[in-house]
Amino acid sequence: MSKYAEDIGYIKKSIDSLSVNMKEHKEEVSTRLDKIENDVGELKMDSAFRRKLVKTAKYVAALVFAILTLKFGEIKGLLK
Numbered sequence: 001m002s003k004y005a006e007d008i009g010y011i012k013k014s015i016d017s018l019s020v021n022m023k024e025h026k027e028e029v030s031t032r033l034d035k036i037e038n039d040v041g042e043l044k045m046d047s048a049f050r051r052k053l054v055k056t057a058k059y060v061a062a063l064v065f066a067i068l069t070l071k072f073g074e075i076k077g078l079l080k
Helices: 002-079
Strands: none
16 A cells, blocks of 8 residues: 555656646746747837838938929029
C-alpha cells in the first residue's frame, strides 16, 4: 500500500509542477501577446502618421508649384 501512496505523492507533485509551469508559460505568452499588440498599435500609428505626412507633403509641393508658377508668370510678364 505504501507504494501506491508514493506513486500518488509523486503524481501530485508532478501535477503541482505542471500547474506552476503552465502558469509561468501562460504569463510569458500573455506578456508576448501584450508586446505584439503594442507593436501593432505602434505600426498603425506610424502608418497613419506617414499617410498624413505624405498628404501634407503633397499640399506643400502643390503650394510651392503654384507660387513658382505665379512668380514665373510675373517675371515673364515683366519681360514682355
